[in-house]
Amino acid sequence: GAVVSQHPSRVICKSGTSVKIECRSLDFQATTMFWYRQFPKQSLMLMATSNEGSKATYEQGVEKDKFLINHASLTLSTLTVTSAHPEDSSFYICSARELSGEVGKQYFGPGTRLTVT
Amino acid sequence: GQNIDQPTEMTATEGAIVQINCTYQTSGFNGLFWYQQHAGEAPTFLSYNVLDGLEEKGRFSSFLSRSKGYSYLLLKELQMKDSASYLCAVKDSNYQLIWGAGTKLIIKP
Numbered sequence: 001g002a003v004v005s006q007h008p009s010r011v012i013c014k015s016g017t018s019v020k021i022e023c024r025s026l027d028f029q030a031t032t033m034f035w036y037r038q039f040p041k042q043s044l045m046l047m048a049t050s051n052e053g054s055k056a057t058y059e060q061g062v063e064k065d066k067f068l069i070n071h072a073s074l075t076l077s078t079l080t081v082t083s084a085h086p087e088d089s090s091f092y093i094c095s096a097r098e099l100s101g102e103v104g105k106q107y108f109g110p111g112t113r114l115t116v117t
Numbered sequence: 118g119q120n121i122d123q124p125t126e127m128t129a130t131e132g133a134i135v136q137i138n139c140t141y142q143t144s145g146f147n148g149l150f151w152y153q154q155h156a157g158e159a160p161t162f163l164s165y166n167v168l169d170g171l172e173e174k175g176r177f178s179s180f181l182s183r184s185k186g187y188s189y190l191l192l193k194e195l196q197m198k199d200s201a202s203y204l205c206a207v208k209d210s211n212y213q214l215i216w217g218a219g220t221k222l223i224i225k226p
Contacts, residue, residue, distance in 0.1 A: 002218075009211065009213055010211075010212075034159075036159065036160075042150060042162045042165050043161075043162040044152070044159055044160050044161075044162065045159070046159040093214065105202075105219070106154070107216070107218070108204070108206070108214065108216040109214075110213035110214050110215065110216075111212075111213060111214045113212060
């Protein structure tokens with residue numbers, strides 16, 4: 001089946017620094033990738049949708065200058081958390097939608113645990 | 118390797134009951150999640166099981182047996198709006214999420 005990977009799986013950084021998280025579709029091409037944040041009560045909040053070669057679409061309330069998303073190829077999207085603060089500590093999950101797959105079918109990555117000290 | 122299996126597609130009738138099974142083989146276990154996802158929308162959290170047994174929440178219930186590596190999501194009094202994909206996910210020993218491919222549930226009148 002389709003596999004999505006994320007790197008790193010966990011990262012600890014100091015307040016004020018930037019962190020980059022990679023999301024890769026390993027065995028398929030993804031026109032669209034999604035970035036989610038998982039909250040302590042397990043709900044997933046969609047942060048942004050990125051399409052290869054174009055600017056990401058951010059959900060209301062998500063700061064696009066703080067959460068930089070780049071979808072440079074059909075297999076790679078990156079999320080950079082700039083000037084991280086402790087409240088940015090969370091579990092970030094990406095998902096990818098296949099180029100030729102069923103409409104709406106997404107494959108999810110294992111997540112990245114970000115801790116900002 | 119780590120693996121989660123759930124049926125690709127199921128069909129049920131409005132008003133009926135349906136059970137969606139999920140079996141898993143993971144390195145460690147730190148909880149199992151069920152999410153509902155309508156096409157084009159973000160997944161909605163349904164349940165989280167970390168101990169064996171049945172958790173009931175309205176029309177939806179989720180069961181877990183850690184010794185069998187097995188869970189199911191039970192949906193009662195099905196409504197047309199329950200037509201969606203249902204995702205099973207397990208957190209492994211490293212707290213990484215291992216996702217099933219999802220079960221597409223089709224509800225017929």
